[in-house]
Amino acid sequence: MTQSRDAFEARLRQIGAERYHDLHPFHDLLHGGGCAPNQVRAWVINRYYYQHSIPMKDAAFMSRVEDPALRRAWRSRIEDHDGTEQNEGGIRRWLRLAEAVGLDPDYVSSCRGVLPATKFAVDAYVRFVREKTLLEAVAASLTELFAPKIHANRIQGLLQNYDFADDSSLSYFKNRLKEAPKDVAFGLAWVLDHADTAEKQEAAAQALIFKTDVLWSQLDALWGAYVDPARIPPGAWTPDEGLLLQKAS
Amino acid sequence: MTQSRDAFEARLRQIGAERYHDLHPFHDLLHGGGCAPNQVRAWVINRYYYQHSIPMKDAAFMSRVEDPALRRAWRSRIEDHDGTEQNEGGIRRWLRLAEAVGLDPDYVSSCRGVLPATKFAVDAYVRFVREKTLLEAVAASLTELFAPKIHANRIQGLLQNYDFADDSSLSYFKNRLKEAPKDVAFGLAWVLDHADTAEKQEAAAQALIFKTDVLWSQLDALWGAYVDPARIPPGAWTPDEGLLLQKAS
Numbered sequence: 001m002t003q004s005r006d007a008f009e010a011r012l013r014q015i016g017a018e019r020y021h022d023l024h025p026f027h028d029l030l031h032g033g034g035c036a037p038n039q040v041r042a043w044v045i046n047r048y049y050y051q052h053s054i055p056m057k058d059a060a061f062m063s064r065v066e067d068p069a070l071r072r073a074w075r076s077r078i079e080d081h082d083g084t085e086q087n088e089g090g091i092r093r094w095l096r097l098a099e100a101v102g103l104d105p106d107y108v109s110s111c112r113g114v115l116p117a118t119k120f121a122v123d124a125y126v127r128f129v130r131e132k133t134l135l136e137a138v139a140a141s142l143t144e145l146f147a148p149k150i151h152a153n154r155i156q157g158l159l160q161n162y163d164f165a166d167d168s169s170l171s172y173f174k175n176r177l178k179e180a181p182k183d184v185a186f187g188l189a190w191v192l193d194h195a196d197t198a199e200k201q202e203a204a205a206q207a208l209i210f211k212t213d214v215l216w217s218q219l220d221a222l223w224g225a226y227v228d229p230a231r232i233p234p235g236a237w238t239p240d241e242g243l244l245l246q247k248a249s
Numbered sequence: 250m251t252q253s254r255d256a257f258e259a260r261l262r263q264i265g266a267e268r269y270h271d272l273h274p275f276h277d278l279l280h281g282g283g284c285a286p287n288q289v290r291a292w293v294i295n296r297y298y299y300q301h302s303i304p305m306k307d308a309a310f311m312s313r314v315e316d317p318a319l320r321r322a323w324r325s326r327i328e329d330h331d332g333t334e335q336n337e338g339g340i341r342r343w344l345r346l347a348e349a350v351g352l353d354p355d356y357v358s359s360c361r362g363v364l365p366a367t368k369f370a371v372d373a374y375v376r377f378v379r380e381k382t383l384l385e386a387v388a389a390s391l392t393e394l395f396a397p398k399i400h401a402n403r404i405q406g407l408l409q410n411y412d413f414a415d416d417s418s419l420s421y422f423k424n425r426l427k428e429a430p431k432d433v434a435f436g437l438a439w440v441l442d443h444a445d446t447a448e449k450q451e452a453a454a455q456a457l458i459f460k461t462d463v464l465w466s467q468l469d470a471l472w473g474a475y476v477d478p479a480r481i482p483p484g485a486w487t488p489d490e491g492l493l494l495q496k497a498s
Contacts, residue, residue, distance in 0.1 A: 055320055059311035062304070063379070066360075068331045068340050071304055075327065082317045082324070091317050111315075130312070 002198045009192060011201075012139075012208055016146035019212035022153070024219040029227065031153055033161025037102065038239040040162065042226040044098050045107075045237050046218060049114040051094045053122045055081045060130040061137050073186055080179045090179075093172035100169030104242050113237030117221035125214045132207065139191050139204035140211040144184040151176050251447045258441060260450075261388075261457055265395035268461035271402070273468040275476065280402055282410025286350065287488040289411065291475040293347050294356075294486050295467060298363040300343045302371045304330045309379040310386050322435055329428045339428075342421035348493065349418030356491030364485050366470035374463045381456065388440050388453035389460040393433040400425050 003011065021027065029035050030043060058077045065071045083089025095105040107113070129137040151173045158165040167174075195201045225232050232238055252260065270276065278284055279292060307326045314320045332338025344354040356362070378386040400422045407414040416423075444450045474481050481487055 052315065052317070055317070056312045056314070059308045059314075059320070062308035062327070063312055063375070064305065065308075066301065066305070068301070068304070068338065071308070071327070072331050072333075075324075075331070078311070078320070078324065082321050084321075089317070126312070 002196070003201055005192050008195060008201050009188070011205060012142060012188075012191070013145065015205060015208050015212065016143065019209065019216065020143060020146040020150075021212065021215040021219055022146065022150040024216055024223075026219040026223050026227065027150065027154075031157030031161075033157070039226050040101050040164075041103055041239070041242075042237060043222060044094075044101055044103060045113055045242070046115055046118045046222055048094055048098065048108050049111055049118050050122050050218065051081065051091055052109070052111065053126055055091075057126045057129045060126055061134070064130070064134060064137075077183055080175075080183075090172055090175065093175060097169045097172055099244065100164040100166070102164075102244050104244050107242030113235075113241060115221045115225055115236050116233060118218050121214045121217045121221070125211065128207075128210060133203065135191065135194050135200055136203055136207035138187050139195070139207040141187050142184060142191065142208050143211050143215060144180045145188065147180045147184075148177055151180075251445070252450055254441050257444060257450050258437070260454060261391060261437075261440070262394065264454060264457050264461065265392065268458065268465065269392060269395040269399075270461070270464040270468055271395065271399040273465060273472075275468040275472050276399065276403075278476065280406030280410075282406070288475050289350050289413075290352055290488070290491075291486060292471060293343075293350055293352060294362055294491070295364055295367045295471055297343055297347065297357050298360055298367050299371050299467065300330065300340055301358070301360065302375055304340075306375045306378045309375055310383070313379070313383060313386075326432055329424075329432075339421055339424065342424060346418045346421055349413040349415070351413075351493050353491050353493050362484075362486030362490060364470045364474055365482060367467050370463045370466045370470075374460065377456075377459060382452065384440065384443050384449055385452055385456035387436050388444070388456040390436050391433060391440065391457050392460050392464060393429045394437065396429045396433075397426055400429075 026043070030040070035043070055078045058074060058081075062071045062074055062078075065074065079087070079089070081090040083092060091109075095109060098105050098108040125140070128140060132140075155170050155173050155177075158170060191204050195204045224230075225236060275292070279289070284292070304327045307323060307330075311320050311323055311327075314323065328336070328338070330339040332341060344357060347354050347357040374389070377389060381389075404419050404422050404426075407419060440453050444453045473479075474485060
C-alpha cells in the first residue's frame with residue numbers, strides 16, 4: 001500500500017537512524033580522539049576517493065536527466081565539490097585537511113593506496129546512479145539528511161582531540177553544514193513528489209539502504225586494514241608513504 | 250608515424266572541410282530562403298533534440314573525468330546550454346526560435362515527433378562520449394571548430410529570407426558565436442596535447458569523423474522526411490501538429 005507523504009518520509013529517516021555510518025565504531029574512535037595519526041591519515045586517504053567520485057556521480061545523474069530545470073538544480077552539487085571562481089570547492093578543502101594531517105596532497109589526489117574495498121563500494125555508487133532510475137539515484141543521495149549531525153560531531157570531536165584540527169583544516173565539514181541542507185531539501189522533496197506508488201517507495205527506500213551500505217562498508221574496510229586486525233591489503237597505503245616530510249626532505 | 254602538432258591540427262581541420270554539415274544541401278535550402286515554413290519547423294523540432302541532448306553528453310563526459318580542473322573547465326558548456334542566473338541558456342533560446350516559427354514550445358520540448366533517425370544519431374553521440382576514451386570524446390566535440398562559419402551564414406541567410414528572423418529568435422546562434430570559440434580553443438588544445446602517438450591521433454581523427462556523421466545524418470533524415478521524397482515516417486511530426494495557433498484556439 002502506498003504510504004502517505006509523512007509516513008514515507010519517516011520511513012526514510014528511520015533508515016538513517018538504523019543504518020547511517022555515524023553508528024559505525026570507527027567514528028567513535030575518530031571523534032573521541034582514539035585514532036593514531038596514521039589511522040586519521042588512512043581515513044583521509046580513503047575518504048578522498050569518495051569525495052573525488054561524488055562530482056562524477058552527480059554528472060552521471062545529470063547525463064540522464066532530460067529536464068534542463070532539474071539539471072540546473074543539480075549542478076550546484078558539482079560546483080560545491082569542484083569549486084567555482086568564488087569557492088575553492090570541497091575537493092580542495094579535503095586536500096587541505098590531508099596536508100594538515102601530514103599527507104602530501106599530490107599523493108592523496110593520485111588515489112594511489114586507496115583500499116580496493118573502498119573503490120569497489122564507491123564505484124558501485126557511481127554505477128548505481130548511472131544505471132538505476134532517477135528516483136533511485138536521488139533517493140540514494142538522501143544520506144545527506146543525516147550528514148549535518150555527523151559533521152557537527154566531527155568538528156567538535158576533532159577540534160577537541162587533535163592538534164591538526166583548526167578552521168582551515170576542518171573547512172570542508174563547515175562548508176558541508178551549509179551546503180548539504182540545501183541539497184537534501186531539494187532531493188527529499190523530489191523523492192516525496194515522485195515516489196507516488198508503493199513500488200516506487202520501496203525502490204527509493206532500497207536505494208537509500210544501498211547508499212548506507214556504501215558508506216558503512218568503507219568504514220569496515222578502513223577498520224580491518226588500519227584498526228583491527230590492521231591487516232593492510234597488498235598495494236594499499238602503508239604509513240611510510242605519501243607523507244609531507246618525505247617530500248620536503 | 251606520429252604527426253607534428255601542426256600537421257595533426259591541419260588533418261582535423263581537413264575533416265571539417267570535407268565532411269562538416271555546412272556542405273549538406275539542406276543548409277543551402279534553409280539559408281537561401283528555399284524552405285517552406287513547415288520545413289523550417291521540422292528543422293527546429295529535430296534540431297531541438299540535439300540541443301536538449303548536448304548537456305547530457307557533457308555531463309556524461311564529466312561523469313568520467315577524474316581531474317577536478319578538467320571537470321571545472323568543461324562545466325561551462327552545460328551552463329551555456331542549461332542556463333545560469335545571468336544567462337537564460339541555449340535551450341531556452343532555441344525554444345524562442347521555435348515560438349518565432351509558429352511552434353508551441355511545449356510541443357517542441359516534449360521531443361514528440363522527432364524523427365527516429367535523429368534520435369538514433371544523437372543518442373549514438375551521447376553513448377560515444379559515455380563509452381569511448383576521453384580523448385575521443387573531446388575530439389568529437391571539435392566540430393565546433395567549424396560552427397562559427399555556419400552560424401554566421403545562418404544568421405545572415407535567415408535574416409534576409411524569413412519574416413520570423415530577428416534578434417530575439419536568432420539569439421541562440423548569436424550566443425554560440427561567442428561561446429563556441431572559447432570551448433573549442435580549450436578542446437583543440439587538449440586534443441593536440443593528448444594525441445601524442447600515431448594511434449591516438451588516428452582515434453581522435455576517427456572520433457571527429459564520427460561526429461560529422463552524427464550531424465550529417467540528421468540532415469539526411471530531415472531531407473528524406475520533409476524535402477524529398479518528403480515521406481514522413483510513422484509517428485514523426487506532421488505539419489498539423491504542435492502549432493502555436495492550435496494552442497491559442
